[in-house]
Amino acid sequence: VFQLKRARSYAEERCSSTNLTSDVAYSVHRCKIIPNLIRIPTQSAHSNRATYHPTIHFTDQAIIGWWCDCFTGARFLGCCSHIASAI
Structure with missing residues (x-):
């Protein structure tokens, strides 16, 4: 849950907008x-x-794998906020 909350913050900061329903x-x-x-x-x-x-x-049907160079991104289970934001 923490990663999802942080992911939104990263996306909003990246897009300089809180409206994430339109193209960014x-x-x-x-x-x-x-x-x-x-x-x-x-x-x-x-x-x-x-x-x-x-x-x-990724493929057209699925995400095959992910990796991030942040400290949390090196985990084996789940993903970091940076990956969640990108997805």
Whole structure:
């Protein structure tokens, strides 16, 4: 539940709006070698100097896996707020 609450805050901050029901500008980097691998640079909520890079591997039907370089993103179960925000 904590990750979902933080995810909304990250998305609102990223879009400079609390209205997340319309189209928003989000920087997404695609991998040139693996077409279904994306990375979304996300500013840390705690430090202006830190940027995290949630990375998501997916198909048309499902999310295959994810990884984030934040401390929480290294967990084996669940996901961090950066991944939840990107999804």
